Amino acid sequence: MFYLIFAACILPALVFSESGSHSLWVFATFLTGDSSVPFPEFTAVIMLDDIVIGHYNADERSFVPASAQESVNVTEQITISSVIKGIHEGMKTKAYHLIDYLNYTRGLHVQQRLAGCELLHDEPGQMMTLEAFNGESGFERRYNVQGDQHTHWNWPVIKSRAQLEYDAWLYANFYRPLCISQLRKYLKKKKQHVMARVKPRVRVFKRFCSETGVVQMTCLATGFYPRHINLTLLQDGQPVNEERITGGELLPNADGKYQMRKSVELSVKEQREKHTYTCTVTHLGLENKLDISIEPGPDPVIIVVPSVLLLLCVFGALVAFKIWRKRYTQPGQVIYMQASADQTIEQPQI
Template sequence: MLVYVYLLSYLSAVRAGSHSLMAFATYIIGQTPFPEFSAVVMLDDLQVMYYDSITRRARSYDDSKHYDEEKSVAGVIFRDMYNDMKGRAFYLKEHLNFTDGVHVYQRLAGCELLNDDKPGPLQTWDAFDQKNKEEFIFNEEKNHFQIELPWILWDNLQIAHMKFLYKNVYHPVCIKVLQSYLQVKKNNVMRKVKPRVRLMRKMLSDSEGLQISCLATGFYPRHINLTLFRDGQPVEDNQITGGEILPNGDGTYQMRKSLVISEEELREEHEYNCTMKHLSLDNKLDFTFVSDVAESDPGSFSQFVVFSVLVFMCVVVFIITALIIWRKRRAAGRDSEASQCKYFSTSSSMQDET
């Protein structure tokens, strides 16, 4: 779970216009219904490959012409990751004095291709039972390798060996596979869908004021800058609720930010607006919350709502009454016509008998 949080944070932090390839791996100590080892590969926010220790095969979710090569390379890397995580997991279990039972070791590893097609750093995060974190970072541009928060002490020889692997194996393979997947999935990950925007207001109970919300939804990619302003100045983050990027069911995303305005602030008649920037937009979008009776006078707004409901109910009663009267008149008219028909029929019969 801890590494999954890092995955969400990483995806949110990836720079606009850049792309990432991340492997999310899990190794389990103990008896569970799940594979001992499994890994999912994500291109940005799309799942493109899966591997587990039961089948010991990499399964790709695309029609890449390099599928066999990618599957072979991925299989080698996953098996190496599996053996490494297995050895480290049992070492950590003993080193950290964990008891028997189920323990989970997770790893998030991947690379980034910047918006100028320049390779970014290769990073790896490890977590054991959601409590400990170890991070490996290789910066190709600076040819620099570092370890943050190490679980064990690394000597110079081990660090040199890891640097060699990251520089000559992991990083170039990651970038190559990332570029290959971008060619296959470019219609998905490089598409740009403009956000739809809704401005909403909600009267709060117990004279708590008014809540305004700015919702941007249906956009892709997931990077968006949504800001609420009061009189031209950004509202402080501690006054705003929401702000998380959430997935929609159609592969797009949404973000909502809300602000509660007290009755005192309403009387001060501030101007509030919402501004957003997104890759699909040539310019930023600016939306203003129009000041009206709903914002300036909550009591009047409530009276307006009550009055509107009463008018609506009166109209409904009038329509129902008119409909009942119309149906009665129609039924009476039919009875009259039936009587007349019966009268004429009887009169005709009497004349015929005469």
């Protein structure tokens, strides 16, 4: 649940690692204030790319692997637990300071932090920390490949200059090397999962609006892994203007794979201009680029009589015909007639 809170408030500011690279992130949430629901004060989830590898138990102050079968050595357990414990304490201090500074008195307050690092094609990349309070971003710190630091904040500074310089040294010389080291370890452990390649299933479809004559063309790619995909709609071999495209968000499927769709609307005039439209997809699971042509006009309307209904009609007619023939044309048929007491029953000769 708290991972979803993170996704809503912090992830829009995060650019995930590009294809061929990997990342290790800690998603942490600290809650304080009034709440009708007994939420835990602090939660943290550790993720390798998009795979949950464990969480932090705040009550026991320990790291818990996502899989019960996975063992964690004592050194690794102490190291990860100590780092996340420090995140917990730092977030608590900052949350209370912001509540006081912003003059908040009642309600539930949410302090969030995203911290992690990445490998760019097996080379150490940047380390990053992002923070948000009650959904508003306010702090950002990045260390790039060369070790240069970029720090930006909108909130009041609660530390002295000397403390800020010490934090910078600590991130550059301790947290970043430690994060890169753990990232490499987990890549070896989860190699089979992380390196999986599942190609997308791609289909195109159209929706016609009879009132306006507009045709919406959609290209859908689903069931692929990893998440990196390039899905493009082309007009006459050139990408359709992004302002005309709807969709394009990367969405998760229930099975851990992903989907993406993009749509474009064509007016009646554009349908008459005889442009060619193509959905093109590139993905690590595909050996070659996949191109699917889309006809711009509406699909023809075809009225189809179901074959089963047709067969039933034919069968019914045959049965009725046979009953009629048997009743009226069969030789020697006896027709019984009701008679009164003074009448005789005769068998007519046919």
